[in-house]
Amino acid sequence: MPASISPALAATRTWVESFVVAHDVCPFAGRELARDTIRYTEVEVSEWEPALLTLIEECHRLDETPAIETTLLVLRHGLGDFDDYLDFLAVAEALMAEQGYEGIYQLASFHPDYCFEDAEPDDPANYTNRSPWPMLHLLREASLEQVLTHYADPEAIPERNIDVMRRLGAGHLAANLAKLRDKNAY
Incomplete structure (x- = not known):
C-alpha cells in the first residue's frame, strides 16, 4: 500500500494483519496478504448511487486485473448504523446480480456493529464479521472454489x-477493534 493511505485504509490493513490473519479467521487471507493481491479502496457513502457505481467499477477492475485477488471496499461516512448498512448491502447484492456478476464475485460483509440474525449483540461470535469500518469484501468465486478444494x-x-471468538471474549475483541478505529479516526 502507498505511504499516503487514508487512516481508514490503514486501520483496515492493520485489522487484516492483526485480526483476520493472526486469528486465522479467513485461512486464505495470509497467502493473499503475503502476495500483496488484496486491493484496499475507500468510498464515500453519504450518497448511495456513487458508492454503488464504485462497487461495479471495482468488479470491472477485478475483471481486467487478474493480479488483484480480492478487494476490500471501505465504506465511509453514511453507514454507521448497522440496519442502514444491511439495506445498502441488499441493494449492492441486487445490483451485482443485475450487472451479471452473480456467481463471478461474492460479497462478504463487515461492519463495526455486525450482529448475526438471532444472535445477541454482545455475543463474541459477531466479531467474525466486525471490522473497523463498514466494508464490502469482493471475492472471486472461482478462486474460492479452487482454494476450498484444497482445504x-x-x-x-x-x-x-x-x-476462537468466544475464547477471546467480547471485551478483548471490542477493545482491539476500538483501538483501530480511535487510532485511525479522522
Whole structure:
C-alpha cells in the first residue's frame, strides 16, 4: 500500500494483519496478504448511487486485473448504523446480480456493529464479521472454489471461528477493534 493511505485504509490493513490473519479467521487471507493481491479502496457513502457505481467499477477492475485477488471496499461516512448498512448491502447484492456478476464475485460483509440474525449483540461470535469500518469484501468465486478444494473441512471454518471468538471474549475483541478505529479516526 502507498505511504499516503487514508487512516481508514490503514486501520483496515492493520485489522487484516492483526485480526483476520493472526486469528486465522479467513485461512486464505495470509497467502493473499503475503502476495500483496488484496486491493484496499475507500468510498464515500453519504450518497448511495456513487458508492454503488464504485462497487461495479471495482468488479470491472477485478475483471481486467487478474493480479488483484480480492478487494476490500471501505465504506465511509453514511453507514454507521448497522440496519442502514444491511439495506445498502441488499441493494449492492441486487445490483451485482443485475450487472451479471452473480456467481463471478461474492460479497462478504463487515461492519463495526455486525450482529448475526438471532444472535445477541454482545455475543463474541459477531466479531467474525466486525471490522473497523463498514466494508464490502469482493471475492472471486472461482478462486474460492479452487482454494476450498484444497482445504480440509471448509464447512467447519465458521464454527471454528466462533469458538476462537468466544475464547477471546467480547471485551478483548471490542477493545482491539476500538483501538483501530480511535487510532485511525479522522
